[in-house]
Amino acid sequence: MIEGVKIVLEIFFLTTIFSIPLGLGVALLRISKNKIARNATSLYIWIMRGSPLLLQMMFLYYGLPLISDKLVFAQMPIAIIAFSINYAAYYAEIFRSGLESIDKGQFEAAKVLGFDKSRMYKKIILPQVIKRVLPPISNEFINLVKDSSLVYILGLNDLLRLATAASNREASLMPFVYAAIIYLAMTAILTQLFSYLEKKYSYYR
DSSP states (O other): OHHHHHHHHHHHHHHHHHHHHHHHHHHHHHTSSOHHHHHHHHHHHHHHHHSOHHHHHHIIIIIHHHHOTTOOOOHHHHHHHHHHHHHHHHHHHHHHHHHHTSOHHHHHHHHHTTOOHHHIIIIIIHHHHHHHHHHHHHHHHHHHHHHGGGGGGGTOOOHHHHHHHHHHHHTOSHHHHHHHHHHHHHHHHHHHHHHHHHHHGGGGO
8 A cells, every 4th residue: 555655646746746837838828929839739738638648648658669669668757747748738727717817907017017027927927826726726636646546557556556456355345445545635635735825825815
């Protein structure tokens, strides 16, 4: 079980580290004035959101080696890449909706006050966007914990795969109960964390 928890945590933290900045970058391109960037990011988001994560992992792990012998990767890197680009698409749409919800007058006021683009986003826009997108991001974090069980398709010993093996070996359902308790504990911690963050950012209401 401990090995399974380690894999869940590794997927969770690495996916979060890579997908959040990628999602924010995609969101900024999605609302840019560059038509090519808008269309390219729109296509990327459509593909990532429109196809199952399980299928994306299978394509990367089993499909890429068919294209070239140099495109062979270990299971964990494939899982991190697949999770990161998949979740970045969802985060991109969350950030885009957050950015578009900010009143245009605030962008104009920042320019009038002499803020450059970097300071405008850092000091004025992003704090408000973070406050508004915390609830949907919280949902994605919880989904990420549960989706980590999909790595069974790559043969990784995640929590659910180990629980299944233990259940078959011991002819008991208790391993599934233990796995459920661990998943619930993880999501409870995330729920409390985001509840704290939402209270902290309630200053911007």
